[in-house]
Amino acid sequence: MAISSSVQALLREKKYPFIALSVLFLSVIFILISNSQPSFLSLSSNFSSSFSTLRQSPAQSPPSTLPDLPESHRDDVVVENPDDHPSLPAPQEAIPVIPPPSEGRESPSVAIAPPPVVASEIEFDKDLMNLKWQVCKGPVAVDYIPCLDNMKAIKALKSRKHMEHRERHCPKPSPRCLVPLPKGYKIPILWPQSRDMIWYDNVPHPKLVDYKKDQHWVVKSGDHFIFPGGGTQFKEGVQNYINFIEKAIPEIKWGQNIRVILDVGCGVASFGGHLLDKNVLTMSFAPKDEHEAQIQFALERGIPATLSVIGTQQLTFPDNAYDLIHCARCRVHWDGDDGRPLMELNRILRPGGFFIWSATPVYLKNERDTPVWNAMVALTKSMCWKVVAKTMVSPRGVGLVVYQKPVSSSCYKERPKNDPPVCKEVSRNVSWYAPLKRCLTQIPAEGSSWPPLWPSRLTARPLSLPSVPLVEQMFHNDTNHWTNLVSNVYLHGLGINWTTVRNVMDMTAGHGGSNPPKLKHSIEPEIYAVCEGWRFATALVNMPVWVMNVVPIHEPDTLTFIFDRGLIGVYHDWCESFNTYPRTYDLLHSVFLFSNLPERCDIIDLAVEMDRIVRPGGWILVQESKELINKIGAIFRSLQWSVNLYNGRYMVGKKSFWRPNGGEVQR
Numbered sequence: 164m165a166i167s168s169s170v171q172a173l174l175r176e177k178k179y180p181f182i183a184l185s186v187l188f189l190s191v192i193f194i195l196i197s198n199s200q201p202s203f204l205s206l207s208s209n210f211s212s213s214f215s216t217l218r219q220s221p222a223q224s225p226p227s228t229l230p231d232l233p234e235s236h237r238d239d240v241v242v243e244n245p246d247d248h249p250s251l252p253a254p255q256e257a258i259p260v261i262p263p264p265s266e267g268r269e270s271p272s273v274a275i276a277p278p279p280v281v282a283s284e285i286e287f288d289k290d291l292m293n294l295k296w297q298v299c300k301g302p303v304a305v306d307y308i309p310c311l312d313n314m315k316a317i318k319a320l321k322s323r324k325h326m327e328h329r330e331r332h333c334p335k336p337s338p339r340c341l342v343p344l345p346k347g348y349k350i351p352i353l354w355p356q357s358r359d360m361i362w363y364d365n366v367p368h369p370k371l372v373d374y375k376k377d378q379h380w381v382v383k384s385g386d387h388f389i390f391p392g393g394g395t396q397f398k399e400g401v402q403n404y405i406n407f408i409e410k411a412i413p414e415i416k417w418g419q420n421i422r423v424i425l426d427v428g429c430g431v432a433s434f435g436g437h438l439l440d441k442n443v444l445t446m447s448f449a450p451k452d453e454h455e456a457q458i459q460f461a462l463e464r465g466i467p468a469t470l471s472v473i474g475t476q477q478l479t480f481p482d483n484a485y486d487l488i489h490c491a492r493c494r495v496h497w498d499g500d501d502g503r504p505l506m507e508l509n510r511i512l513r514p515g516g517f518f519i520w521s522a523t524p525v526y527l528k529n530e531r532d533t534p535v536w537n538a539m540v541a542l543t544k545s546m547c548w549k550v551v552a553k554t555m556v557s558p559r560g561v562g563l564v565v566y567q568k569p570v571s572s573s574c575y576k577e578r579p580k581n582d583p584p585v586c587k588e589v590s591r592n593v594s595w596y597a598p599l600k601r602c603l604t605q606i607p608a609e610g611s612s613w614p615p616l617w618p619s620r621l622t623a624r625p626l627s628l629p630s631v632p633l634v635e636q637m638f639h640n641d642t643n644h645w646t647n648l649v650s651n652v653y654l655h656g657l658g659i660n661w662t663t664v665r666n667v668m669d670m671t672a673g674h675g676g677s678n679p680p681k682l683k684h685s686i687e688p689e690i691y692a693v694c695e696g697w698r699f700a701t702a703l704v705n706m707p708v709w710v711m712n713v714v715p716i717h718e719p720d721t722l723t724f725i726f727d728r729g730l731i732g733v734y735h736d737w738c739e740s741f742n743t744y745p746r747t748y749d750l751l752h753s754v755f756l757f758s759n760l761p762e763r764c765d766i767i768d769l770a771v772e773m774d775r776i777v778r779p780g781g782w783i784l785v786q787e788s789k790e791l792i793n794k795i796g797a798i799f800r801s802l803q804w805s806v807n808l809y810n811g812r813y814m815v816g817k818k819s820f821w822r823p824n825g826g827e828v829q830r
């Protein structure tokens with residue numbers, strides 16, 4: 164800390180040559196120390212060590228309960244521990260694994276000190292510097308989400324039967340006002356303490372406490388909200404519930420076989436929050452509804468969450484993405500609308516993946532629940548879903564059923580009736596504003612291969628990546644580029660206080676990175692992006708942060724591969740506002756987002772949206788050309804952010820508490 168503040172002092176005094184030398188010197192020391200004593204710096208300690216513990220592991224078949232597979236096959240499938248596996252696959256089948264960064268450092272030909280990070284001047288665009296701002300007005304201003312709070316569009320809706328009023332209705336043009344701060348807003352409590360307590364003033368919604376009083380979801384205590392880990396279906400606590408599920412279905416192996424899951428209608432996301440301990444990454448979602456602010460609670464706690472609804476449109480996730488989907492009393496009528504909601508789950512569920520449904524129709528017999536259960540039995544059968552468990556969780560009478568999606572389409576063909584039909588087209592990034600479909604998403608031929616166990620899964624080469632020598636080479640080269648960039652520049656060179664960072668968004672997770680190699684044009688841009696786009700999240704994987712990987716719809720679709728790796732993300736169009744509450748992310752990262760923005764969008768609107776999403780005291784890290792940074796930097800300066808430029812291309816902005824006219828409103 165002392166070192167970094169004196170460096171900042173030197174930066175202010177513009178002693179660049181001295182800085183360059185000392186950064187070089189410090190970097191050399193850092194490399195020496197981190198190679199010899201990996202736990203010296205807490206932020207990077209688990210970085211190299213964990214990479215070196217990753218090892219090759221064969222592609223897994225789905226973690227199926229597989230009652231119909233011969234025992235011998237079963238042994239191949241369920242690998243208890245990669246160490247126990249007798250032999251690695253033959254070389255031509257091997258999944259290349261990213262070499263640990265330390266290898267590069269030891270090898271003399273690559274052992275170069277990282278380039279020094281040097282602050283440079285921004286020539287602020289004068290017009291943009293003088294932009295004038297206003298705070299948003301109205302009762303919802305502090306929690307304003309432009310595309311979900313468009314009352315004019317909502318009032319004009321012809322129907323609300325399918326939750327149309329909770330879907331996106333983006334105002335055009337985007338409003339350019341700044342969201343005001345809630346009264347008494349404070350810098351959020353740091354992770355991991357935030358999982359169990361947050362500031363009341365930051366999310367002052369006492370409604371949820373009253374509404375859920377008997378359920379122990381959330382309790383107000385003095386200046387804080389406290390989360391004891393309760394919930395309707397978690398009568399014995401969420402930890403017991405999680406352990407119970409694994410006992411009921413041993414193939415679930417939290418954090419190894421099951422890594423990325425979706426929690427539908429998630430309450431305050433305690434399920435996902437507690438699964439983090441088991442290396443499971445949960446995307447929790449719920450609509451913005453009368454449980455107002457449950458997603459805001461989750462994000463304030465530092466738990467991955469997003470606003471979404473199963474209404475008339477597809478969820479903004481790719482096909483075959485999630486290992487498991489969970490719904491505990493999530494109030495979605497799965498069998499409604501001719502089964503479209505359940506077919507949407509089927510679309511995003513990985514072949515062989517599980518759906519856990521914990522709701523009264525599973526375990527109560529009465530006039531209301533029995534017909535729902537019967538409809539669900541017929542629907543899941545027609546979709547070739549298999550019941551792998553149906554059980555009571557607790558003696559107090561809560562039960563659940565676990566379904567499994569098939570691993571191949573053979574069952575579809577064997578059905579007496581082709582109903583629901585198999586979808587005709589294979590979709591890629593078409594789930595943006597796409598209507599729900601009544602068909603079964605095709606299962607890819609490679610559907611039967613489950614990703615390697617986590618954490619090998621993170622660095623395993625995607626099976627669908629063509630096996631061309633050039634691609635292999637690029638895959639390895641680029642890894643070093645990103646791990647070096649993140650560990651040497653992002654973590655230590657840019658003055659970002661990473662101890663305050665928990666919720667991270669990579670706004671351009673589909674982007675190919677800064678330095679496309681010469682061979683870029685000899686391969687598909689999409690393949691190039693696959694090799695690069697997820698690097699940022701990967702490089703941060705051992706830090707106490709989580710990353711929302713946003714793949715812009717105007718860029719190559721890499722989201723499938725991001726999920727294959729065991730990371731989470733969504734599609735988004737950056738010409739519109741994102742489905743999140745204001746002040747929900749600590750750091751936004753973007754690489755050439757502004758310069759690649761489609762013509763229909765405006766860089767000022769994008770800056771306003773970034774200002775909305777980031778917490779006061781939070782950061783943006785933007786890579787762009789010098790010319791564009793002069794403009795972007797000026798916009799953020801006019802928003803009273805502090806802005807610095809490093810090496811002529813990494814712009815770091817820090818948001819202040821400033822709002823026009825003070826900007827505090829009475830609620």
Ligand SMILES: *[C@@H]1O[C@H](CO)[C@@H](O)[C@H](O)[C@H]1NC(C)=O
Binds near residue numbers: 167663
């Ligand atoms: C980083 O943030 C933490 C928590 O707010 C604070 O204690 C620490 O002093 C900060 N470090 C620097 C260098 O500002």
Ligand SMILES: *[C@@H]1O[C@H](CO)[C@@H](O)[C@H](O)[C@H]1NC(C)=O
Binds near residue numbers: 205206208209
């Ligand atoms: C590094 O990993 C070890 C074991 O995996 C863990 O005990 C330790 O807390 C981790 N350290 C940090 C800083 O995350």
Ligand SMILES: *[C@@H]1O[C@H](CO)[C@@H](O)[C@H](O)[C@H]1NC(C)=O
Binds near residue numbers: 637640680
């Ligand atoms: C990999 O890196 C080497 C050395 O930096 C370079 O010569 C080569 O062109 C790179 N290959 C690819 C495929 O990027």
Ligand SMILES: *[C@@H]1O[C@H](CO)[C@@H](O)[C@H](O)[C@H]1NC(C)=O
Binds near residue numbers: 591592689718720
């Ligand atoms: C994704 O969608 C966008 C916009 O609809 C389109 O321009 C782009 O080509 C698509 N990408 C892929 C890989 O299909």
